[in-house]
Amino acid sequence: MIIAQNISKDFNGIQAVKDISFQVKEGQTLVLLGTSGCGKTTTLKILNRLIEPSSGAVRINGEDIFSLKPEMLRRSIGYVSQNSGLFPHYTVAENIAIVPKLLGWDQKKIRQRSEDLLRQLKLSVTEYAGKYPDELSGGEKQRVALARALASDPPVLLMDEPFGALDPITRAAVQKEFLELPELKSKTIVLVTHDVQEAFALGDQICLMDKGGIMQTGTPKELIFGPENEFSRNFFSHQRLQLELSALKFKDIWKELPDAKRGSEASLESAQSLWEGMELLAENNQEMLSVINADTDSVKEITIQTIQSVYLEIKRNR
Numbered sequence: 223m224i225i226a227q228n229i230s231k232d233f234n235g236i237q238a239v240k241d242i243s244f245q246v247k248e249g250q251t252l253v254l255l256g257t258s259g260c261g262k263t264t265t266l267k268i269l270n271r272l273i274e275p276s277s278g279a280v281r282i283n284g285e286d287i288f289s290l291k292p293e294m295l296r297r298s299i300g301y302v303s304q305n306s307g308l309f310p311h312y313t314v315a316e317n318i319a320i321v322p323k324l325l326g327w328d329q330k331k332i333r334q335r336s337e338d339l340l341r342q343l344k345l346s347v348t349e350y351a352g353k354y355p356d357e358l359s360g361g362e363k364q365r366v367a368l369a370r371a372l373a374s375d376p377p378v379l380l381m382d383e384p385f386g387a388l389d390p391i392t393r394a395a396v397q398k399e400f401l402e403l404p405e406l407k408s409k410t411i412v413l414v415t416h417d418v419q420e421a422f423a424l425g426d427q428i429c430l431m432d433k434g435g436i437m438q439t440g441t442p443k444e445l446i447f448g449p450e451n452e453f454s455r456n457f458f459s460h461q462r463l464q465l466e467l468s469a470l471k472f473k474d475i476w477k478e479l480p481d482a483k484r485g486s487e488a489s490l491e492s493a494q495s496l497w498e499g500m501e502l503l504a505e506n507n508q509e510m511l512s513v514i515n516a517d518t519d520s521v522k523e524i525t526i527q528t529i530q531s532v533y534l535e536i537k538r539n540r
């Protein structure tokens with residue numbers, strides 16, 4: 223869906239982005255991960271031509287983006303900017319309606335669409351539709367910015383630190399909602415973050431960036447278990463255990479798990495991570511939980527001990 227080839231950008235002779243290439247498959251999420259100033263926002267803005275690159279090529283859905291008018295290109299790409307970017311003199315509803323209006327939708331369709339989005343993002347229509355951005359909290363602003371980006375149902379979504387204004391607890395909750403939002407399941411997404419946990423939770427693929435370049439691209443599992451260089455190894459070292467457990471899903475170790483008793487109610491799914499399993503066991507102060515695999519309709523049992531022994535076995539074999 224998105225192919226970026228050898229893109230570079232220099233600002234007055236200083237290279238902010240250096241010869242980077244990546245691809246995003248349809249329906250997948252690519253995370254650009256790296257510390258402040260490494261070129262994430264610049265890379266993202268090149269994809270919707272808010273910034274013109276110094277060199278390189280980008281194709282989206284088979285089309286060379288530089289052959290399109292930037293305004294036309296942006297109608298098919300939702301964009302959530304780093305500071306929410308809402309228009310201060312427009313209400314929430316008016317902000318959400320911007321692109322649908324440009325597309326010539328009628329009033330009724332626009333209203334239905336924005337109310338539907340507000341509800342999906344858990345903002346009450348009566349309370350929020352008429353508010354102005356400066357009457358919203360940081361987290362609410364980001365939700366509205368997301369609703370606005372989704373309004374015309376674009377196939378591609380670019381998101382720059384969309385959860386940046388949230389405290390860690392709210393952030394984790396919103397990330398979870400985000401993953402479950404039906405609206406987002408089929409979208410091709412490029413998401414920028416400096417938060418490693420967030421990258422692991424949301425990314426199918428992660429580009430780890432440093433000083434304008436890509437240090438390694440891969441799935442969370444590939445990055446944490448197969449660092450290709452010193453930079454990747456060090457980048458994850460502080461939270462290694464948590465990240466390793468986050469990168470391993472129950473379906474990866476399905477064969478190693480004992481079957482659950484018939485009729486036991488599952489509280490986890492096989493696509494969830496060992497880390498989530500540990501957290502849930504601890505939170506509920508339970509010795510055992512069941513995990514369901516919807517593909518095979520089987521249910522397995524987990525305890526802290528099984529997670530530990532499977533994990534240690536995997537580490538021994540690497």
Ligand SMILES: Nc1ncnc2c1ncn2[C@@H]1O[C@H](COP(=O)(O)OP(=O)(O)OP(=O)(O)O)[C@@H](O)[C@H]1O
Binds near residue numbers: 238256261264
């Ligand atoms: N318009 C500009 N003019 C000159 N230099 C710029 C411009 N925009 C960005 N830069 C420089 O390019 C580099 C990359 O900036 P960018 O905004 O892409 O970083 P980032 O990874 O998004 O950082 P952050 O996590 O802080 O948002 C930085 O050194 C920045 O100072």
Ligand SMILES: [Mg+2]
Binds near residue numbers: 262263264382
């Ligand atoms: Mg940035």
